[in-house]
Amino acid sequence: MGQADLVLRPRTRSEVQAMVRATARMGLPLVAQGGATGLVGGATAQRGEVLLSLKRLNQIRQLDTVGLSVTAEAGCILADLQRAAAEKNLLMPLSLAAEGSCTLGGNLATNAGGTQVLRWGNARDLCLGLEVVTADGDCWSDLDGLRKDHRGLNLRDLFIGSEGTLGIITAAVMKLAPAPRSRMAAWVTLDSLAQALDLLCSARTVLGDALSGFEVMGEAAQTLIAPLPLPVAPWAVLLELSSPRDEAPVREDLVAWLGQMLERAWVREACVSHSLAQFQAFWALRESIPGAQTRAGGNLKHDISLPLRCIPQFVHECEAALAQHFPGARPVVFGHLGDGNLHYNIAPPEGQTLATFSAQEPLINRVIFDLVAKHQGSFSAEHGIGRLRAEELAHRGNSTGLALMHRIKRALDPQNRLNPGRVLLASRPDGP
Amino acid sequence: MGQADLVLRPRTRSEVQAMVRATARMGLPLVAQGGATGLVGGATAQRGEVLLSLKRLNQIRQLDTVGLSVTAEAGCILADLQRAAAEKNLLMPLSLAAEGSCTLGGNLATNAGGTQVLRWGNARDLCLGLEVVTADGDCWSDLDGLRKDHRGLNLRDLFIGSEGTLGIITAAVMKLAPAPRSRMAAWVTLDSLAQALDLLCSARTVLGDALSGFEVMGEAAQTLIAPLPLPVAPWAVLLELSSPRDEAPVREDLVAWLGQMLERAWVREACVSHSLAQFQAFWALRESIPGAQTRAGGNLKHDISLPLRCIPQFVHECEAALAQHFPGARPVVFGHLGDGNLHYNIAPPEGQTLATFSAQEPLINRVIFDLVAKHQGSFSAEHGIGRLRAEELAHRGNSTGLALMHRIKRALDPQNRLNPGRVLLASRPDGP
Known part of the structure; x- marks a missing residue:
């Protein structure tokens, strides 16, 4: 809970509304928090801020097996929703490492990604509707769960990914899918990242929608987690297949395709x-x-994240630049290659502590993010902006886009009371 | 071009910007238009308005076979984009009846749906990024085509579906997919809509992602288009399968499943x-x-659109209500059942002209839309709001939601110069 002066723990949407109104009267800044698993300081309160924990707001309101959706409150833990779906032989596709403690509200506030984005999209793509408490304490509800609905401007997707800066998500309708009948994974080793990309292109075409995950791991990442199914190699790929078909024919297709890849020496x-x-x-x-x-x-x-075609070149250039400017620094690269998303982490040189190494963080970020920008990539893929990347956004964001964002923030939270200082820096001049 | 006093036909984004700025100086209202295939009067200019036709802005800027995306200008005709993708053995999934003349900009401005939404989603779900000219004539561009990108508030999805009221879309990046190796359709007749729903649920589970379309047609709709593959029945379903697998095994799966459906007498x-x-x-x-x-x-x-589980009951109740209040009126029902989306059209009684019958339109709408609301449905699924449904939205929309929409409109188009009177009625009081 960081350094919050006050922690509020509502159990119902009306309690959220009452708390938003009460803190509004007192002019207090409000930080919404779910499972507190974020990595960018978006949901940790600072001194003088009120923390609004949504964890007690955790009812599953409806599971619709015909409409294939679940309506659940913001504080529901993702793994609990996955289990509730599985009990009905359905799949809740959103899946990420923190699923045992992260909450639905946080997933939507940050537009969480994870390991199944290749097939199912981000949290945004899986959401059919929201219930939101506004900065005024009013409630906007859009929980009909319709697949096609065009009633005016799209508020839903504006709240999704806004990290609590425009309103407080209290409930949502999420898409479900029929549970796959077969699910399998393959661990593959390769000589280069370019080969991993070729492998992805071939898998997409040959395996089609059955391909539900495509993860990549560099040598340093593999070394961290040995013993592995196969010896450590320059690159390893973990790919996942999910299918409504029986396991045997799906496995046959997979093995035949992998056989071709081996023959081609890919x-x-x-x-x-x-x-x-x-x-x-x-x-x-x-x-x-x-x-x-x-x-x-x-x-x-x-x-x-980067355009797929640029990834091998980016990794090559970035490694060279880091070796030049920060000798001994060790990149640990892994991520969701299928989505063009890399976790490009840098460990200190052997023998140096992270604390010492961190003094160079701004310079390292600059080298990496400049190269990301050169290749039309993004310095923020799926972890959000929070406080950690707010400066970066103010500095690197498209200026017209930033001005529009500030206008929207002012329109929906004129007192700048919801998660202030997250995503958008308050100080930015933003015109009329 | 309706009754426009002036028609502008830019060829480049800079020309769009110059025209937006020039009309801003003169305080003239601006109506953006693509293929002019809309059904709700969103892109037809009134007297005193300037029509901005985007049709000359029709270059395909890039087709990325690795990233599976196409970057194209707003005036590109949808069928041309489908063809460009097909030439590279790729699929542009967006597909609708008007595809021979509708444009990408209009598709996005209205968040178009169509026949492939079940598998691929609406235009919004297929869009990876936009280039937009704002009400001030500035340009916001987000054409990197990344699958995961979280750089601040989500402007993209706010412009999509805003029907030209917040900004003018000049280009977009759209997702492509590998072209399916096999594609087939089945025409199925049924006794009831409830059976069609059972069929859909079974198809989703058994056929999975291969199921790419599920259309339903009532008896009156079938009668209009005979001769059919099968005799006219109370309901007919057209379902489509697309798969990366060879045709023979996919057909085998389909025929086996249809055999079970026939055995069960579904x-x-x-x-x-x-x-x-x-x-x-x-x-x-x-x-x-x-x-x-x-x-x-x-x-x-x-x-x-309606929650799937409510559709049979809704159609039953609506037919009864219409028979009671408007004897002889003939519902012609068809649509995208897979998405819960019906085109619920009402033909005049035999012998009556549409002109005469139309006098009752407000009353008929009220009967239908009241029942839609009773079943948690939407009076606007995929055709947009435009002018035709703006009153309906003002009347039936969630009041908190409408107030937020008006705030956003004022924030992004303070002079109410972009498509005024479409989507949001200007007169609505909307608080501070």
Whole structure:
């Protein structure tokens, strides 16, 4: 809860409204918080701020097996929603490492991504409607769960990803899907990132919608999490297939395709999961990378995205630039290649602590983000802006776009009371 | 071009900017227009308004076969984009009856739907980025085409669906997909709409992502377009499968599943397309409904959406209410059942002209839209609000939501110069 002077824990939407109104009367800034798993300081209160925890607002209001949707409150933990769907033989596609503690409200406030974006999109793509308490304490509700609905301007997608700066999400309708009948993973090793990209292009075409995940891990990331299904290689790919078809024919297709890839020498070796336990073990390895980084002493994190075609060149150039300017610094690269999203993290040189290394963070960020910009990428892919990247946004954002964002912020939160200083810096001059 | 006093036809984005600035200096209202295929009067100029036609702004700027996206200008005709994608063995999934003349800018301005929404989503879901000229004549550009990008508030989805009232879309990046290797359609007849819903639920589970379209047609709609593949029935379904797999096994799966449906007596008869020509003929029949309605004398159109589970009951109640209040009026019902979207059109009683019948339009709308509201549906699914439904929105919209929309409109177009009177009625009181 950071340094909040006051923590509010509403149980109902009306309590949220009453609290928003009461703090408005007192002119107090309000920081909404879900599972507090964010990485950019968006939901941690500072001194003088009131923390509004949505964790008690955690009812599942409706699960519609015909409309394929679940209506749930902001404080619901993602894994609980996944379980509720699974009980009805349905899939809640949103999936990320923090799913055991992150909440639906936070997922939507940050437009969370994760491992299934390739097939299902971000949290935004999975949302059919919201219930939001405005800065005035009013309630806007759009929980009909319709797949096509065009009643005026699109407020829903404006609140999604606004990180609590425009309103407080109290509930949402999320898409579900029929649970796949078969699910399997393959661990593949490769010589280069360019090969991983070729592999992705081929998989998309041959396997189509069955391809539901495509993760990449550089050598340093693999080393952190050994023992692996295959020996450490310059690059490894974890790919996932989900299908409504029976397991045997899907496996046959996968093995035939991997055989072609081996023949063409696009991959070194490949290993396919042969049970649910193996499938889960492959994923557990991939998801153990963040924890392993922490245990290894931590590193400086960069959540970037790039046009797919630029990724090998970017990684090449960035490695060279870092080696030149910060000798010994060790990139730990992994991420969701299918979405063009890399976690491009930099560990200190051997023997140096993270604390010492961090003094160079602004310079390292500059090298990395300048190269990201050169390749038309983004310095913020799926972790949000929060406080951590607010300066970066003010500095690097399109100026017309920033001016529009400030106008919208003023229109919806004229007192700048909702999550102030997150996403948009208050000081920015923004015209009439 | 309606009654416009002046028509502007820019060829470049800079010309759009210059024209927006020049008309701003003169205080003239500006109506953006694409292919002028809209059904709600959103892009037709009134006396005293300046029409800005985007049709000359029609370059394809980039087609990225690795990133699977196309960057194109607002005036590009949808069918041209589909063709450009097909030439690279890719699919531009957006597809609707007007695709031969509607433009990308209009598709995005109205968040167009169409026949492939079940699998691919609306225009919004297919858009990766926009270039927009603001009310001030500035340009906001976000054409990097990234799949994950979180740089501040989400302006993109606010402009999409705003029908030219917040800014003028000049270009966009749209998602493409690998072209399916097999594509087929089945024409199925049924006794009831409830059966059609059961069929949909089963198809989603068994066929999964291969199910790319699910259209429904009532008896009156079928009668308009005979001769059909199967005799006219109370309900007919046209379903489409697209798959990266070979045609033979996909057809085998489809035929096996339809066999089960016939055994369970969920369907009367079923007919599967056996060539591309048959596939296209099935779709041509479905897409000939709008034209056939016009040739039959026209009708009053309602583009509604409902929670799937409510659809049979809604249609039942609505038919009864219309028979009671408007004896002889003939509902012509068809639409995209997979998305909960019905075109619920009402033809005049035999022998009555549409002109005479139209005098009752406000009353008919009220009966239908009241029932839509009772079942948590929407009176506007995929055709937009424009001028035609602006009163309806002002009357039926959530008041908090409307107030927020007006604030946003004022923030982005303080002079109310962009498409005034469309979507939001100017007169609405909207607080501080």
